Amino acid sequence: MSTRREAVRQALTESSGFRSAQDLYADLRADGSKIGLTTVYRALQALSDSGEVDVLRTDDGEAVYRACDTESHHHHLVCRTCSTAVEIEGPAVERWAADVGAKHGFSGVTHTVEVFGTCGPCSLRSAQQGSAQQV
Amino acid sequence: MSTRREAVRQALTESSGFRSAQDLYADLRADGSKIGLTTVYRALQALSDSGEVDVLRTDDGEAVYRACDTESHHHHLVCRTCSTAVEIEGPAVERWAADVGAKHGFSGVTHTVEVFGTCGPCSLRSAQQGSAQQV
DNA sequence: ACCAGTTTTGACAATCATTTTCGTTTTCGT
């Protein structure tokens, strides 16, 4: 684990939400690091390969990453405004997905489940003013 | 509903699986159409805006589309090999997602749920030979 | 059939995230 990769992991850990490679690159540069964009991509690739970070795709296809507390299988409840995420489990959903696959004769069944919404703080904020803010 | 858009919808309907804009463009051109790539993208945009087709993102961020039988909320069981999809419903999952969101104080809760696997025919095919085939 | 205005189209350029390339710098073992 090189210093650079550690820096990327660190930057990711400081956020409770999902961040894109470009975001992290900007953060790191803003903190004075001389890291290159390529390295950020490589670090994220390695971290997600090893299962240390979770990846998902935004609606416009951008990959976003998150350093989760657990490396075991789980899903996320993600705020659409600030991107903060809560790790959630759903044994019932796991079972359901496996059953559905089996019922239709599919093998090697996996699934993706993400829940989106507006978190409490962001709801309040947008109710008071008219503008949403990105954290 | 212009002729071009209709042609795109038609091309999509002829497949039981998810297709990318580039795929559809290739199909249409192969059938002799003089349609442009830009138009295919525009048609898909319009069709998905109006809810006539479903969209999802592949692991590498490419958008893929499908003309589903129903326009009501549903999920998919998708074959990883041939991309054929089965429309599925899961009342339990709907409820679970809404509950999870509410429990954490999130509002406007939505969710994405997709199940992946290898369909029966594709399983057989890859068991017999070593090569997988794209339909 | 004809015209003026609107809509649709498609070739091409522009974007933008991500990946490759490739020479340079670091790290490590000895």
Added chain:
DNA sequence: ACGAAAACGAAAATGATTGTCAAAACTGGT
């Protein structure tokens, strides 16, 4: 300290998607 291997980063390449803009097709009224 020395050389091989791994990590870096700047710049170019890639590939899907979107923006631009002039030409083509379609519209309703005549």
